Amino acid sequence: MSSVQAPGPVWVLGAGLVGTYLGGRLALAGCQVHFIGRRSFGETLAAHGLTLTDLDGFQGRLDTVSWHTTLPAEGEPALVLLCVKSADTAGAARQLAERLKGGSRVLSFQNGVDNMGTLRANAPELIAVAGMVPFNVSQPAPGRLHQGTSGALLADNDASLQAWQGVFSRAGLPLHLRDDMAAVQWAKLLLNLNNPINALSGLPLREQLLDRDWRACTAALMEEALAVLDRAGQSLARLTPLPPAALPTLLRTHNWLFRRAAARMLRIDAQARSSMADDVARGRVPEIDALCGAVVRLGRRVGVATPRNALMVSAFLSTERPQRSAQAWRRTLESALS
Ligand SMILES: NC(=O)c1ccc[n+]([C@@H]2O[C@H](COP(=O)([O-])OP(=O)(O)OC[C@H]3O[C@@H](n4cnc5c(N)ncnc54)[C@H](OP(=O)(O)O)[C@@H]3O)[C@@H](O)[C@H]2O)c1
Helix, strand or coil, rough: CCCCCCCEEEEEEECCCCHHHHHHHHHHCCCEEEECHHHHHHHHHHCCCCEEECCCCCCCEEECCCCCCCCCCCCEEEEEECCCHHHHHHHHHHHHHHHHCCEEEEEECCCCHHHHHHHHHHCCEEEEEEEECCCCCCECCCCCEEECCCCEEEEECCHHHHHHHHHHHHHCCCCCCECCCCHHHHHHHHHHHHHHHHHCCCCCCCHHHHHHHHHHHHHHHHHHHHHHHHHHHCCCCCCCCCHHHCCCHHHHHHHHHHHHHHCCCCCCCCCCCCCCHHHHHCCCCHHHHHHHHHHHCCCCCCCCCCHHHHHHHHHHHHHCCCCCHHHHHHHHHHHHHH
16 A cells, blocks of 8 residues: 655665655655765755756755765664665665664665675665666756656565655655566666767767667667576566567667657657766766676676677776777777677
């Protein structure tokens, strides 16, 4: 049975783009939300307030938020939203394990397929619940977070989350519970294989997706991942109108056909970029290991070669990346990914 009354406070650990957007929407809907993030972002929000917008015209504003740079010493959360990047999961899990009572629920809204294992290994007494954010969040101006694409949040069909569904819905964040979150996470990872290509292109997502040659680079990564997943017997949830196996063909198709067939995929704000592109722009290590790296690791386990995804991992970790132009990358990719 869903309710519109939040069962208790929400803590957002890793309040960056996604965490602050989700927590902000919940706070606007009346939830008590504590944000745990970096001092610099807290100062930005203190100076500018938090404005939340979405592509359907939603606009909400919080003049102040409850910001912490470490886990609050007082109180207990009814739900923790874990929103750090994958490389920070182990550290965040250890912090939670030290502070929270056994049995506390931690809902991960991270991309990638390994975070549940990392969370459980580092915080075995807590209950780790897998979630998935299908949309993109960017910061077009200080303190303004914008949801640039659409879709419902997905999470494990954990009994405790039923009490939160009404709350998320009232916050404008429909939450659907599923029994196949591993298949959801792998299907999301498949879509996220466009992130490194988007970052290397230097283009906004929509413009990059409307370029057939860049799309072919993404298709090449997906084909390799699909071969690995097929050999591993890993099923994929259908997150798009077309089944996952048809995505490479769709991406390789002519622009006129792609525009028609992928109308929903193209419902993106003109300026939206992948979060990996933001990381690259900010000089941060991108989440490449959690995406292409996961394909390479599974490929190794099941005996399928993954040179294309391996190329992406090495490209993003190489010191050459910032020096090379998008066109130089495209030439490398076209010859390596063909
Ligand atoms: N952005 C999107 O559009 C989007 C969409 C769907 C899913 N996702 C996924 O959501 C997750 C978060 O992405 P994001 O774009 O929101 O990342 P983000 O903006 O980098 O937010 C994470 C924030 O958490 C901070 N942090 C890391 N460890 C912390 C700790 N122990 N305590 C407090 N703060 C900590 C990070 O600080 P530092 O900067 O110092 O590392 C960063 O400010 C990723 O797995 C991503 O793939 C993102």
